[in-house]
Amino acid sequence: MTAPRLTLPSPAKLNLMLHILGRREDGYHELQTLFQFLDYGDEITFAVRDDGVIRLHTEFDGVPHDSNLIVRAAKKLQEQSGCSLGIDIWIDKILPMGGGIGGGSSNAATTLLGLNHLWQLGWDEDRLAALGLTLGADVPVFVRGHAAFAEGVGEKLTPVEPDEPWYVVLVPQVAVSTAEIFSDPLLTRNTPPIKVRPVPEGNSRNDCLPVVSRRYPEVRNALNLLGNFTEAKLTGTGSCVFGGFPSKAEADKVSALLTETLTGFVAKGSNVSMLHRKLQSLL
Numbered sequence: 001m002t003a004p005r006l007t008l009p010s011p012a013k014l015n016l017m018l019h020i021l022g023r024r025e026d027g028y029h030e031l032q033t034l035f036q037f038l039d040y041g042d043e044i045t046f047a048v049r050d051d052g053v054i055r056l057h058t059e060f061d062g063v064p065h066d067s068n069l070i071v072r073a074a075k076k077l078q079e080q081s082g083c084s085l086g087i088d089i090w091i092d093k094i095l096p097m098g099g100g101i102g103g104g105s106s107n108a109a110t111t112l113l114g115l116n117h118l119w120q121l122g123w124d125e126d127r128l129a130a131l132g133l134t135l136g137a138d139v140p141v142f143v144r145g146h147a148a149f150a151e152g153v154g155e156k157l158t159p160v161e162p163d164e165p166w167y168v169v170l171v172p173q174v175a176v177s178t179a180e181i182f183s184d185p186l187l188t189r190n191t192p193p194i195k196v197r198p199v200p201e202g203n204s205r206n207d208c209l210p211v212v213s214r215r216y217p218e219v220r221n222a223l224n225l226l227g228n229f230t231e232a233k234l235t236g237t238g239s240c241v242f243g244g245f246p247s248k249a250e251a252d253k254v255s256a257l258l259t260e261t262l263t264g265f266v267a268k269g270s271n272v273s274m275l276h277r278k279l280q281s282l283l
């Protein structure tokens with residue numbers, strides 16, 4: 001008998017704004033950020049094995065098997081649940097790594113939700129999100145699957161309903177190190193907290209942008225080019241740059257012009273993650 005297989009989406013995210021409020025004693029920075037998903041991402045296929053082995057069959061450039069967030073997520077869930085089953089995993093990877101669109105965190109969340117389903121663990125979202133946070137600050141929002149205003153290092157989440165425009169996302173061919181940006185002495189670290197909800201208009205700044213665009217000319221160039229058509233923003237610590245458009249046709253037109261020289265894609269913003277829409281359809 002062949003093992004049950006399940007293919008699930010692993011969407012990207014954007015940070016629609018990102019404010020840095022201060023630095024904690026452990027060196028991590030307190031943030032306020034707005035997460036929205038894209039209807040664009042990787043696809044991960046899972047097949048249960050009964051021998052307890054966890055095996056990712058797709059190779060990643062520069063990421064050893066056991067360091068991959070997919071494998072780390074699966075191993076942690078297996079250990080903490082005491083499950084004796086294993087898993088074979090394949091991924092169709094389209095999201096750029098180190099682009100600030102959360103591919104690694106999303107892959108970890110899709111793995112947690114997929115295995116919870118296939119191994120029939122019955123864990124609730126709170127428990128999965130808490131485990132996810134030990135893998136990375138952006139994992140909980142992907143576990144919850146709803147656009148959110150995030151505080152702390154990204155773990156305190158309040159669901160929100162921003163507009164869902166079409167985005168042009170440009171992918172400068174450079175990986176930005178999050179650690180490097182957060183350790184730059186010139187980074188703004190004292191933005192006053194926003195206390196009112198929803199986030200007021202005019203608060204869409206990303207405090208990482210000045211430092212990233214100074215250090216990475218490729219990002220600066222992408223911001224300038226997209227800025228000719230719409231407000232161009234940086235997601236997370238970059239490198240990806242994005243801008244919203246009211247229709248797919250307009251986004252496609254701008255993308256066609258810009259992707260003559262730059263890599264990029266068009267995707268719809270989404271307040272409910274396509275992972276959760278797919279999981280819902282399985283119930």
Ligand SMILES: C[C@@](CO)(OP(=O)(O)O)[C@H](O)COP(=O)(O)OP(=O)(O)OC[C@H]1O[C@@H](n2ccc(N)nc2=O)[C@H](O)[C@@H]1O
Nearest residue numbers: 027028029100102136137138153154178179182236237238
């Ligand atoms: C800044 C965000 C916004 O979404 O974006 P991107 O990584 O997607 O760009 C995330 O919170 C990134 O969170 P996370 O994925 O956990 O960051 P990591 O790469 O593990 O962080 C690398 C290093 O950056 C610093 N760091 C990270 C997050 C934070 N809130 N404060 C920090 O000071 C720490 O020194 C940490 O060791």
Ligand SMILES: Nc1ncnc2c1ncn2[C@@H]1O[C@H](COP(=O)(O)OP(=O)(O)O)[C@@H](O)[C@H]1O
Nearest residue numbers: 068069070097098099100101102103104105107
């Ligand atoms: N499954 C994975 N997908 C992407 N990156 C991964 C994965 N597992 C580990 N990583 C590591 O995590 C780093 C950050 O990845 P990613 O989440 O894609 O970027 P970002 O946090 O900038 O959005 C990568 O550069 C890579 O070294």
